[in-house]
Amino acid sequence: KNQVEQSPQSxxxxxxxxxxxxxxxxxxxxxxxxxYKQDTGRGPVSLTIMTFSENTKSNGRYxxxxxxxTKQSSLHITASQLSDSASYICVVRQYxxxxxxxxxxxxxxxx
Amino acid sequence: xxxxxxxxxxxVTEMGQEVTLRCKPISGHNSLFxxxxxxxxxxxxxxxxxxxxxxxxxxxxxxxxSAKMPNASFSTLKIQPSEPRDSAVYFxxxxxDSYNSPLHFGNGTRLTVT
Numbered sequence: 001k002n003q004v005e006q007s008p009q010s011x012x013x014x015x016x017x018x019x020x021x022x023x024x025x026x027x028x029x030x031x032x033x034x035x036y037k038q039d040t041g042r043g044p045v046s047l048t049i050m051t052f053s054e055n056t057k058s059n060g061r062y063x064x065x066x067x068x069x070t071k072q073s074s075l076h077i078t079a080s081q082l083s084d085s086a087s088y089i090c091v092v093r094q095y096x097x098x099x100x101x102x103x104x105x106x107x108x109x110x111x
Numbered sequence: 112x113x114x115x116x117x118x119x120x121x122x123v124t125e126m127g128q129e130v131t132l133r134c135k136p137i138s139g140h141n142s143l144f145x146x147x148x149x150x151x152x153x154x155x156x157x158x159x160x161x162x163x164x165x166x167x168x169x170x171x172x173x174x175x176x177s178a179k180m181p182n183a184s185f186s187t188l189k190i191q192p193s194e195p196r197d198s199a200v201y202f203x204x205x206x207x208d209s210y211n212s213p214l215h216f217g218n219g220t221r222l223t224v225t
Binding site for chain 1: 115153154155156202204210211213214215216217218219
């Protein structure tokens, strides 16, 4: 069954600290993996898209990694800010156009 | 660019009424998607269009739901008749292509059916 599992479900960190969110998937055949950030009351916003051949990609303080062999991805947030508080959604595109969404990790950054 | 524009932002209606959600995609994008988000089920694809043609509507829950894209700059999602279980946030998204480009989401329509 094609699934995307994210962990943890929720996370609370202090402003300025780093954190890492995990995404494991069983989607096959794999096309690409995306991370989205969704602020409360808003639509998701794309952070990164990685294909099979890419194992790391950065977008400012966000760095995503991909291990296509173990079917794992992580999103690392450096020097967190209050504005990083959001839900982070891992999405895997199955070859042939189907997108499989994870349930998301809710991050709260405290001052 | 104004991004994907959805209207209304909030809709409260009574069971049995018709509901129409509207979406204006980003100009130049040729793929358009309708999603539904709930706490229980997360984001679910309802239907997507490529070049105004419906490609996959397998996510449409039942015949009460219908979607149209009469031109490249406008799409509607209609629910008739609405039921309380349709209460959710409905998102429209567009992309340059349906494979490797990111989805650009609107800010959604929060639908409450009483």
